[in-house]
């Protein structure tokens with residue numbers, strides 16, 4: 001595998017060929033233990049997390065140091081600053097924002113389809129999720145920041161591209177990208193300055209981050225935290241929304257059933273009512289299981305250990321494959337299709353595993369689930385989703401699981 005973007009095709013193939021097994025692979029000359037069993041992931045991510053460190057050197061180099069990739073005290077300081085904000089947010093407000101931006105996004109998708117588009121434009125979904133995120137946590141409309149989302153997306157592409165390049169061989173693989181990286185980073189960091197120069201209102205979370213930035217006791221750079229926050233927060237929810245549109249189109253009877261449920265709710269009742277809509281929650285969980293937006297996370301062993309039948313040396317690289325874990329046939333009867341009811345919940349359900357587990361669990365999990373419920377309810381209220389091509393997906397990895405060529409879905413009005 002020379003192209004990192006091909007990793008997910010390889011992991012889906014592995015989930016079929018070596019279902020439910022942990023496997024040692026050679027990835028571009030680096031021996032890598034790929035974990036496909038829930039018990040192994042639980043061991044590394046949760047019960048023995050202290051013996052496995054996050055291994056995101058190149059991601060850090062592209063996007064800067066942040067809560068996402070730091071370890072030890074540097075991570076704990078960063079977590080303290082944002083964690084309260086990420087977990088104690090106003091669900092009703094988030095749900096209303098998601099409904100509003102979801103309705104706006106679906107109008108744009110309807111207009112694209114009316115003009116003949118055969119695929120969903122990812123940019124519309126990313127604009128939707130970044131708008132919900134920024135308005136919710138920074139208290140300002142995203143368009144007021146003037147930040148160019150396409151540049152952040154490009155930076156993510158570089159960050160993920162470097163993840164599988166053997167040490168010392170980056171030049172050989174990415175001579176072109178390496179030349180573009182410094183300029184791209186400069187441009188983005190320059191755009192981010194608008195969030196510190198006082199020209200925009202400051203939310204409580206931004207105020208806490210600014211205070212941390214000027215505190216000489218730590219080395220926090222506001223722009224680095226924010227760029228990763230936007231990238232990690234907006235891209236993964238947009239990826240999930242894209243896969244959800246594909247699954248609605250692929251399973252029209254499920255789409256109709258979900259729409260019936262959503263139509264029975266009064267939109268004015270907001271989150272309080274939507275939280276009762278278990279079928280929609282199960283559908284999102286299934287989308288996250290079948291197509292986990294962050295399909296792999298990497299760790300490095302800091303001491304010798306044993307995982308199942310595998311001996312692990314200190315320094316061993318590991319990849320936890322949420323693709324493999326979600327498709328383990330020991331955990332459900334038919335792991336390859338969208339489950340109707342009852343959905344198998346358990347430890348390998350999408351909403352349990354796709355956000356990771358243990359101390360480094362996704363900081364924005366609760367927010368993402370509220371946001372996705374609100375946005376998908378708006379999608380179902382306003383439009384119908386139809387497949388334009390039924391070939392099985394090929395995957396493109398850009399730190400997120402994307403579909404090569406975009407999702408083949410047409411969006412049409414309900415009446």
Ligand code: HEM
Pocket residue numbers: 054067068069079086232233234236237240292293294297298354355356359360361362363364365367368
């Ligand atoms: C469907 C949407 C999302 C998915 C599937 C997802 C998934 C993940 C995963 C798997 C990790 C752990 C990576 C690792 O252990 O190496 C992670 C970390 C993180 N995510 Fe998310 N994420 C989502 C949305 C969000 C949102 C909306 C935010 C912000 C509000 C966010 C903020 C974070 C942060 C801050 C971390 C680092 C946590 C830490 O190490 O302290 N995520 N996410």
